[in-house]
Amino acid sequence: MRVTVVCVGKLKEAYWRGAVDEYSKRLSRYLKLEIVELPDEKAPETMSPAQEDEVRQKEGLRILKVIKEDAFAVALAIEGKSLSSEDLATFMEEKAVRGVSHIVFIIGGSLGLSDEVMKRADFALSFSPMTFPHQMMRVILLEQIYRAEKINRKEPYHK
Template structure:
């Protein structure tokens, strides 16, 4: 199984880049993982916002490709604990039915087309995070999931 994270925007803060790199390194024994960054669309007026979300959505779906199990991150999505999340990953790993793709939209959210094509809408929390922090949190949860799957110790 290959895990892909497709996210709108770049990580700019050095400490966030360092944390992301560290988690990708830690995940190497468990799975292959790639991150694809989609350029965020500039919004110059309120009317541009909807068009920008649609353009970002088209780019996200193009990058997602098939076959994949598409999970979009959204505050309105389903929340699950670490054990349930690890079970989801374990089932995908066992099935061997394609990539597991996580999509993180831009600051203005995801297009309806992306939401409609998703297999699961997942919320990391009811709290609001920047999209770069969401990327870091997602990687930490993926790492934790593999530790749980393999019966290895992890912090609870």
């Protein structure tokens, strides 16, 4: 299985980069992982709804350019479906059994994902009704993918 994580924004702090590096290393035993980091759109602190939409549109175009046509796209969105760790493991296993060889997880910028990206997504996944910083979300996502791989292989992992 090939997994790509497309994310808007850079990891600024060393501790986030360290955590991403650690989970990337762990995941390399199970799948081919690629992380595509796209620049976020520079925006003022206060914006009108139209300006916010423009930022989402510009970031969305960057996202859409890197998603391959044959990839199964999973958008991380508050309004998406919540899954337990076990359900995510089953979800990923079922995709592999059904011939999906490439899953792309999409993490938007601080204003979320554009409508176009949500329309391209094959599935919307919610980790919580809360909002998380994109840097933290990247680590949480990688940890959950790693946990899913461990579950699917019936290998021990802390609960």
